[in-house]
Amino acid sequence: MPRRPPLPPSDLPDWPIGDPAAPLASGTVRVWLWSLAASDSADERLLSADEIDRANRFHFGEDRTHFVAARCGLRRLLAGATGRAADQVAFRYHGLGKPSVADGGVWFNLSHSAGVALAALSVDGELGADVEAVRPTNWAGGIAERYFSPAEVDELKAEPAELQDRAFFRFWTNKEAVVKLLGSGLGFPLPTFTTPLNAEAGAAVALPENPLELPECWVRSLPSGPVLQSAIATPAAADRVELYRLPAGG
Numbered sequence: 580m581p582r583r584p585p586l587p588p589s590d591l592p593d594w595p596i597g598d599p600a601a602p603l604a605s606g607t608v609r610v611w612l613w614s615l616a617a618s619d620s621a622d623e624r625l626l627s628a629d630e631i632d633r634a635n636r637f638h639f640g641e642d643r644t645h646f647v648a649a650r651c652g653l654r655r656l657l658a659g660a661t662g663r664a665a666d667q668v669a670f671r672y673h674g675l676g677k678p679s680v681a682d683g684g685v686w687f688n689l690s691h692s693a694g695v696a697l698a699a700l701s702v703d704g705e706l707g708a709d710v711e712a713v714r715p716t717n718w719a720g721g722i723a724e725r726y727f728s729p730a731e732v733d734e735l736k737a738e739p740a741e742l743q744d745r746a747f748f749r750f751w752t753n754k755e756a757v758v759k760l761l762g763s764g765l766g767f768p769l770p771t772f773t774t775p776l777n778a779e780a781g782a783a784v785a786l787p788e789n790p791l792e793l794p795e796c797w798v799r800s801l802p803s804g805p806v807l808q809s810a811i812a813t814p815a816a817a818d819r820v821e822l823y824r825l826p827a828g829g
């Protein structure tokens with residue numbers, strides 16, 4: 580998706596501040612949100628040499644700042660979940676770039692958009708997450724047909740005009756969360772599966788052939804305030820989904 584201006588921290592939803600070190604139980608997905616614009620959110624010393632190398636390859640300074648702040652926040656969360664120091668968390672990368680904790684034991688997926696990061700954590704296995712800032716989108720120019728299933732396109736077009744941008748990003752975040760669960764990326768044939776427009780309570784989604792060999796997965800869209808839209812995807816329904824903001828310094 581194209582570049583967009585960072586959101587002011589005041590546009591983040593009013594999720595409570597959480598404790599990254601609180602024990603994470605099986606059956607729970609814990610989702611974290613933080614602003615990448617806050618000046619105290621990044622400490623480059625937490626990053627590994629390959630992360631610094633990646634940061635230094637960004638063309639725009641703002642992208643570099645956001646990448647560093649996202650990785651610092653993620654490291655603080657994983658430190659809380661693993662008991663390691665934040666700079667001692669090691670990642671490994673799967674075929675199409677999906678990162679995971681090298682030692683296992685806790686799984687995560689990270690997403691960032693418009694100066695905001697969202698990370699979902701679980702001790703039960705792989706998951707996917709996506710956050711987007713809702714904005715006017717010329718989806719009628721073929722984007723919807725390229726990425727959405729015929730049923731999703733029909734539902735999008737049936738929405739009242741003033742709700743269509745929100746509906747576009749409901750489907751978009753649902754679907755990106757699913758392909759991020761699979762680790763497949765946007766090269767996956769997105770029109771081959773259908774997600775619900777309203778997935779606040781969570782819903783099963785039937786999947787075509789995929790690298791995890793899942794016949795279906797579970798998608799849930801998260802209450803993200805008037806500006807953001809976000810969703811998570813997991814192999815099966817979670818018993819509990821917790822939503823938190825990362826404390827300052829995160």
Ligand SMILES: CC(C)(COP(=O)(O)OP(=O)(O)OC[C@H]1O[C@@H](n2cnc3c(N)ncnc32)[C@H](O)[C@@H]1OP(=O)(O)O)[C@@H](O)C(=O)NCCC(=O)NCCS
Nearest residue numbers: 580675676677678689690691709710759762763764765766
């Ligand atoms: C995974 C992908 C959908 C993410 O798109 P994006 O617009 O950058 O979205 P997000 O901000 O939600 O996610 C980025 C984060 O997802 C994670 N990620 C990277 N590759 C991933 C993958 N294959 N599966 C799941 N998560 C992945 C990373 O943590 C990344 O953040 P980081 O680079 O700061 O660590 C996209 O990069 C992709 O398709 N990658 C696969 C490679 C590929 O097929 N590229 C061609 C695209 S047509």
